[in-house]
Amino acid sequence: MLGLEQYREALERCSQCGYCQASCPVFSQELLESYTARGRTLLIKAALMDGILPVGKRTKEIVANCLLCGTCAHTCPGGLPLDEIFMAARNQLRPGGPAASLKRGLHRKLMEQRGHPGAMGKLGPLAKTLGLAPADLPQPAARPFLADQPEVLRPSGAVRARVAWFVGCAANSLHLDTAQAVRKVLLANGVEVVLPQGLACCGLPALAQGEVEMAQDLARRNLAALAAQEVDAVVTECTSCVLMLRDKMGRLFEPESPEAQAAQALAPKVMEAGAFLHQLGLSQTPQECGVSYTLHQPCHAAGFAAQVRQGLSLLEQVPGADYRPMADPAACCGAGGDFFLKNPALSQGVRRSKLEQIEQSRAEVVVTPCPACRHYLSLALGPDKVKHPLALLAGAYE
Ligand code: SF4
Numbered sequence: 114m115l116g117l118e119q120y121r122e123a124l125e126r127c128s129q130c131g132y133c134q135a136s137c138p139v140f141s142q143e144l145l146e147s148y149t150a151r152g153r154t155l156l157i158k159a160a161l162m163d164g165i166l167p168v169g170k171r172t173k174e175i176v177a178n179c180l181l182c183g184t185c186a187h188t189c190p191g192g193l194p195l196d197e198i199f200m201a202a203r204n205q206l207r208p209g210g211p212a213a214s215l216k217r218g219l220h221r222k223l224m225e226q227r228g229h230p231g232a233m234g235k236l237g238p239l240a241k242t243l244g245l246a247p248a249d250l251p252q253p254a255a256r257p258f259l260a261d262q263p264e265v266l267r268p269s270g271a272v273r274a275r276v277a278w279f280v281g282c283a284a285n286s287l288h289l290d291t292a293q294a295v296r297k298v299l300l301a302n303g304v305e306v307v308l309p310q311g312l313a314c315c316g317l318p319a320l321a322q323g324e325v326e327m328a329q330d331l332a333r334r335n336l337a338a339l340a341a342q343e344v345d346a347v348v349t350e351c352t353s354c355v356l357m358l359r360d361k362m363g364r365l366f367e368p369e370s371p372e373a374q375a376a377q378a379l380a381p382k383v384m385e386a387g388a389f390l391h392q393l394g395l396s397q398t399p400q401e402c403g404v405s406y407t408l409h410q411p412c413h414a415a416g417f418a419a420q421v422r423q424g425l426s427l428l429e430q431v432p433g434a435d436y437r438p439m440a441d442p443a444a445c446c447g448a449g450g451d452f453f454l455k456n457p458a459l460s461q462g463v464r465r466s467k468l469e470q471i472e473q474s475r476a477e478v479v480v481t482p483c484p485a486c487r488h489y490l491s492l493a494l495g496p497d498k499v500k501h502p503l504a505l506l507a508g509a510y511e
């Protein structure tokens with residue numbers, strides 16, 4: 114993921130079969146060939162790589178108008194790394210000038226502070242003007258979750274496993290209920306939890322903006338903090354962090370570089386927290402909890418859907434909890450990280466069919482391990498209707 118040129122061979126493998134059209138949520142709304150992965154890649158090659166077409170406003174719109182959901186990459190029979198190609202295109206199209214640099218600097222600071230604005234919160238009006246803190250974003254907590262945690266959390270009973278917990282930015286500063294639930298269920302089941310010092314954001318939001326160098330800097334910090342840990346697994350409650358730490362981080366660097374090798378060594382240890390607990394097995398039996406729930410599976414988790422399913426299967430052990438599957442749990446909800454903030458009409462169109470599925474499931478609660486999906490679905494359903502799956506399990510440990 115260093116530059117578009119490295120994807121030339123992959124782009125030449127595209128057979129123009131059009132399979133990517135059927136699965137693209139943006140195409141489903143706009144019905145324009147230029148919004149399919151096939152159309153986007155043809156344009157990227159012609160305009161950004163071969164210089165056959167000029168790079169105009171419309172080129173930038175087409176590159177920006179993508180949820181980066183990765184659905185096309187998972188359905189493409191040629192195995193093209195389409196989401197990475199779109200990120201590399203955004204890298205090439207990054208805006209310059211003082212406003213863009215200021216925005217970049219604030220974004221970097223926010224990610225270094227793991228999603229918490231800290232003293233930058235006082236710059237609220239400026240952040241809003243720059244589109245860094247739109248009205249549709251939840252208010253950050255006054256104190257981030259990690260500010261009040263020791264470096265090691267010890268269970269009261271016997272230690273069954275030891276993990277490093279990569280607390281995602283959203284759980285640290287926006288959805289503290291998720292962080293509290295994860296802490297509770299890990300400790301209740303005999304897991305000793307290390308909270309490594311020196312971690313930053315996983316870097317996926319930077320990559321989505323095309324900020325490859327920023328993502329590399331964050332990855333170096335995270336690799337240094339995680340490589341030293343003697344643990345059974347690196348767990349995180351956030352599927353974006355799983356995607357980055359497990360699948361994308363190593364691809365940010367040259368294959369033979371020390372960073373790529375460190376990332377490859379780390380990747381097999383990275384697990385979604387619920388999947389880790391599933392594999393360990395619950396030692397504390399959940400209590401009766403009469404709630405019906407349905408799963409929304411984040412589309413960027415398609416490469417590790419089994420982990421999401423394992424996390425969900427913990428809830429089968431909650432007496433009285435009733436799973437009501439929706440027709441297509443993996444269909445996009447329209448959030449796409451912060452895509453919904455810039456493309457509200459398109460995102461709402463994608464979300465509409467998801468909301469219909471949720472209604473048809475007749476479930477009281479939607480569970481999803483992605484904070485962006487949770488937030489965007491909550492805007493339509495209400496704040497108590499969408500939770501992390503482990504929050505439901507934690508509720509059965511009251
Ligand atoms: S599915 Fe893959 S190979 Fe087929 S047109 Fe789309 S990008 Fe090309």
Ligand code: SF4
Pocket residue numbers: 136137138139140148149150153178179180181182183184185186195196
């Ligand atoms: S990443 Fe998602 S939104 Fe973008 S082209 Fe692929 S399927 Fe469409």
